[in-house]
Amino acid sequence: MSASQALRWGAGACAASLGLALHVARGDGGGAQCLAAEQTAAAAAAAAKREVELAALAAWLQQQGADIDAISIKESETDAGRYGVYANATTLQRAARSWAGTVAGWAGFGRSTPVAVAAFPLDSTLTAANLARHPRQGAMLRELMELGVADERVAVILHLAVERRRQLAQRGGGGGSGGPSPLEPWLALLPDAFSTTQYFSELELQWLRGTTLHKATRLRQKGLREAWMRLEPVARQLSEAEGAPPATLEDWVWANSLFWSRAISFPTPNPEGGQRVVMQEGIVPGLDVCNHSGTSACKWTVFGAEAAAGGKRLRRGEQPDAVSLVCPRRGVPRPGSEITINYGDKSNEELLFLYGFAVQDNPHEVLTLMCPLPPPAEWDGLLEARLLLLQRRGLRPQLHLPAADLSRLGAGEDAKAAAAAKAGRVASSDEVLASDLPDHVLEILEVFVMEPAQVAAELEAPEASSSSASSASASASSSSSGAGAAAVGGKKGEAEASGRRMALLTTLVRLLELKALEMEDGVEGTGPLEADQELLAAAGEALPRNQRHALLYRMGQKALARAYLVHAKKLLQREMAHLAALQ
Structure with a gap:
């Protein structure tokens, strides 16, 4: 049924509601039947319109030179109002279109060999x-x-x-x-x-x-x-x-x-020839319809396809001329299944900001802590010097705390201790602390707790030397590891180093407390994590789309802030005990 036919059908159905006004007045449902007929007609017209538009897109892509015979672009089956790329009957044929490919599949060879199921010309991007x-x-x-x-x-x-x-x-x-x-x-x-x-x-x-x-x-x-x-x-x-x-x-x-x-960033052959490639950033119409899945084995590639989508192999020295959508030979989706790609290991913050969705229990979640700075008009000379030193070190006044790091931080202490023992020494507290926090955290915090004289000295040093300055954890490790600490300053030197580590950890704990309070406060934030968890359990998919994904994002942020706060407090307590033992 065409769109115009659907609309005419709906109008006819309403006209056939005899004595409509009288039915409505009597409350016998005639008005509701008419409304339902109109809604059905409108839905049919919209569906017919989408089919026409999808057919026009397919024809347009083919006119551009795209090979899309083995894929179908249609309405998403999981996200209403959106579209996706789906496998069709031709998709599996691509994986075994040759006798060699079929034998390789039976024998188990080349299971992960990428097979192009679609291709989009570079000059159409x-x-x-x-x-x-x-x-x-x-x-x-x-x-x-x-x-x-x-x-x-x-x-x-x-x-x-x-x-x-x-x-x-x-x-x-x-x-x-x-x-x-x-x-x-x-x-x-x-x-x-x-x-x-x-x-x-x-x-x-x-x-x-x-x-x-x-x-x-x-x-x-x-x-x-x-x-x-x-x-x-x-x-x-x-x-x-x-x-x-x-x-x-x-x-x-x-x-x-x-x-x-x-948009994606992809390599293209150098127009001037040679082996070097040129990176370009842009949109690939057709490929851009692919949705995200963190477990997808399919991907896009320019140089990595076994063969062009039409079965034509690139000859030796021949440059590719298309962006290909490829799947592993033994991982080609069945007809009717969606072909997704992995957008990368992205946090919910990036996914929601750029793509408009969040992933529940995202293993790539990251908590960002902005170092609190006054307005630029209120900066004094010392703060400007600290920020300049950060810039020289290639850092910014913000800490990124990945969820993935929490799983390895507990093992960091044992790993450092084992490495030191193998070298015939005792791991220093600085080394252990470095293994318990993401690499950049200590170096950024060090700049903010550094004595003014040291900040000036760092800035006066040659830039190459300053930019390669180590973090707080590394700077003292060589002079305070095991017996070496006694030679340099004994307990006094180690106590000073411990005091510096306490200053860093106290600053980190305070930043995490402020962030947790900011998010979970009922006025400035959105309330406690437990309330969010109850809301998700009660409403779930019934929540409007944007609200649900916002809820998933903020839940991940609150949980990560709590976890890092517990971890940082543990490190601070350990350092306090270490300092007490030196007294």
Whole structure:
């Protein structure tokens, strides 16, 4: 049934409700039946429209030179309103399309050999290099990049904003003299809004109170508005070149969300020849529909496919000309199964900020602690010196505490002790402390507790020497390990080193306490972790999508802050006992 037929059917069903007004007045359900018929007709029309748009996208991708015979792009079966890539009957044929491949599969050879199930030409990707050759926008985009007004990412985002406005204007009947966007079949299936945090309503943002992501979203929204004020005249010129209505701030925000949620960085053959490759960043229409799964064995590749998707092997020395979607030979999904890729080991903070979703019990979760700094106008000379020293060391005033590190931190002490014993010495407290915290934490905290004279000395040293300065844990280990401590300063020297370690740990504990309070306070934050756990158990999937993913994210942050706080307090108590033993 076509969309127009569905609508006519719905109208006819309502008209067939005899004496509709009378039925409604009597309350015998005639009005409800009519409403149900209208809803059914509308759903059928929407489904028919999507089928037409999906067919148009497939035809457009094939016109671009894509090989998509072995995949189907259709509505997601797990995420309503979104799309995904699915295997079809041809997918398995790709894994065993040759006698050699079949025998290898039976024998167990080449099980992990990547088999391309789809391929998308490099020259059809939306990258700055390709857009620089655009017939109307290319010259302006090249000039913007050459003058430093826009980098390669911004050039692509500007192009997307202009094309989106063309598409919306065409949909509304006011497309201008330039006609529809060449990207129309692809743009038609993209969402009008995203589930990333910059699209959250004010109410939804309140679900993130107290988290790093809440502040980051506010800053991002402000940054996009400020960037648009600077780039709007450029975008207007690009639109004029297409004979299209000017792009708006809404288009700019949309294009940013689209780029950051779908762009990938991939290697391409060097256009000047040779063995070196050139990295490009952009969107691959078609491939961008692949959804994320942390356990997926499928991936995209440029140089890693066993053969091109059509069965043509690359000859020796021949350069690839496509981005391929590949699956291991014995891991090709069955027809009807979704083909997903792994976006990488990303924290929920990054997933929600860039992609619009969070993963429950994410093993890659990271807690970010921002070192509390006053407004720049209030910085004194000493704080400026500390920040300069951090910059020289290649660090920033923020601590990243991964969940994955907690599982190895307990074993760190035993590992250091064993290594020291093998070397014929006793592991120092500095070495043990370094094994119990992520590598950069001590070095960042050291800068903030360092004596002013030492800060000045570090800054006066040659930059190469200062930049390679070791962290607090390493700087004292050589002089305070085992019997060496006695030679350098005995108990007095070790007590001073212990006092320094206590200062670092006390600072870390205080930062963690502040973060936990900020997130779990009922006013500044969103309440205790236990309340979140009860809400998830009670409401679960019934929660609106954005609220549910915000809940998953903040639960992970609260749990991680608690775990690191317990760990840091344990380290502090151990150091206090060590110092007491030296008295």
